[in-house]
Amino acid sequence: MCRLKPRRGWTCPPLRRKGKFVVNSVFAQRIAALRAAMSAHKVDACIVPSSDPHSSEYLPEHWQARSWLSGFDGSAGTLVVTAQFAGVWTDSRYWVQAEQVLAGTGIQAMRAGADGVPGFVDWLAAELPRGSRVGVDGQVLNLQAYRQWQADLGQKGIVLLCDQDLVDAVWPDRSSLPVEAVYEHVAPFACRSRAANLAAVRAAMATYKADWHWVSSLDDIAWIFNLRGSDVSYNPVFLAYALIGRDTARLFVAPGKVDAVLRATLDRDGVQVEPYAQAGAALAALPEGQVLLV
Numbered sequence: 001m002c003r004l005k006p007r008r009g010w011t012c013p014p015l016r017r018k019g020k021f022v023v024n025s026v027f028a029q030r031i032a033a034l035r036a037a038m039s040a041h042k043v044d045a046c047i048v049p050s051s052d053p054h055s056s057e058y059l060p061e062h063w064q065a066r067s068w069l070s071g072f073d074g075s076a077g078t079l080v081v082t083a084q085f086a087g088v089w090t091d092s093r094y095w096v097q098a099e100q101v102l103a104g105t106g107i108q109a110m111r112a113g114a115d116g117v118p119g120f121v122d123w124l125a126a127e128l129p130r131g132s133r134v135g136v137d138g139q140v141l142n143l144q145a146y147r148q149w150q151a152d153l154g155q156k157g158i159v160l161l162c163d164q165d166l167v168d169a170v171w172p173d174r175s176s177l178p179v180e181a182v183y184e185h186v187a188p189f190a191c192r193s194r195a196a197n198l199a200a201v202r203a204a205m206a207t208y209k210a211d212w213h214w215v216s217s218l219d220d221i222a223w224i225f226n227l228r229g230s231d232v233s234y235n236p237v238f239l240a241y242a243l244i245g246r247d248t249a250r251l252f253v254a255p256g257k258v259d260a261v262l263r264a265t266l267d268r269d270g271v272q273v274e275p276y277a278q279a280g281a282a283l284a285a286l287p288e289g290q291v292l293l294v
Helices: 025-040 065-070 092-102 120-127 143-154 166-170 194-207 218-225 260-268 276-284
Strands: 003-005 009-011 016-018 021-023 045-048 078-082 086-090 108-111 133-136 159-161 212-215 241-245 249-253 271-275
Touching: 025 045, 025 065, 025 078, 025 166, 045 065, 045 120, 045 166, 065 078, 065 086, 065 166, 078 120, 086 092, 092 108, 120 143, 143 159, 194 212, 194 218, 194 241, 212 218, 218 241, 241 276, 249 276, 260 271, 271 276
Parallel strands: 045 133, 086 108, 133 159, 249 271
Antiparallel strands: 003 009, 016 021, 045 078, 078 086, 212 241, 241 249
């Protein structure tokens, strides 16, 4: 059991002791399993960020890979694993917590922002030899980060790979995606109608001469469509993507989360509900030459 100690925060007992060294065997074993997967896929380093495909701060359990691998469950932090090193970069809010939780795991707490501590991408660029391959689950990496990491690593001759989720291969009991129902947010709590929200989005699209608007942030989707959910603890949002055209709107949600009554309501407002897993294919199928606002 973990206990709260005055002035020190949460402290947890080790799972096993060996001599005078504390060894947290569960997380050491998980890191070892990840290294085995890295070796099998010829990946020299793996980045595990605190993110999901929607760039959320608070994550459904399915996307809490960094926490599962390391045991550090703060809301922000990035795990980096190589064949010889594992470290979690955290900001100053979590320096003490990370050092306590990671003690004995073989994972080093890296004080991001402190003097003499490089960012994790700079660290990789300095430590890895030219020709190395760095893997990250591309589903949880936003476009801006991808471009920046690719440029920074590319300058050192290091390749960034985004087409594999190595954690999934070593996480046998990984939680499935949430299945809780989506429900409607109605007046007087909703300030204006779904149709009015969509009209406002299309007016903004017109100023950028955009044919389509791709929306992945969960709070934006909840607001635009006047819908709410419970896929993330303490946040009334649900996992979804939206693709809004000049006269169409497609909402990608996992099957079963939108019941027949709500689906009919959305259809009357010109919103087509489609499976969550088909969002990427819909995006890839957009006509060439058209303008996409993201």
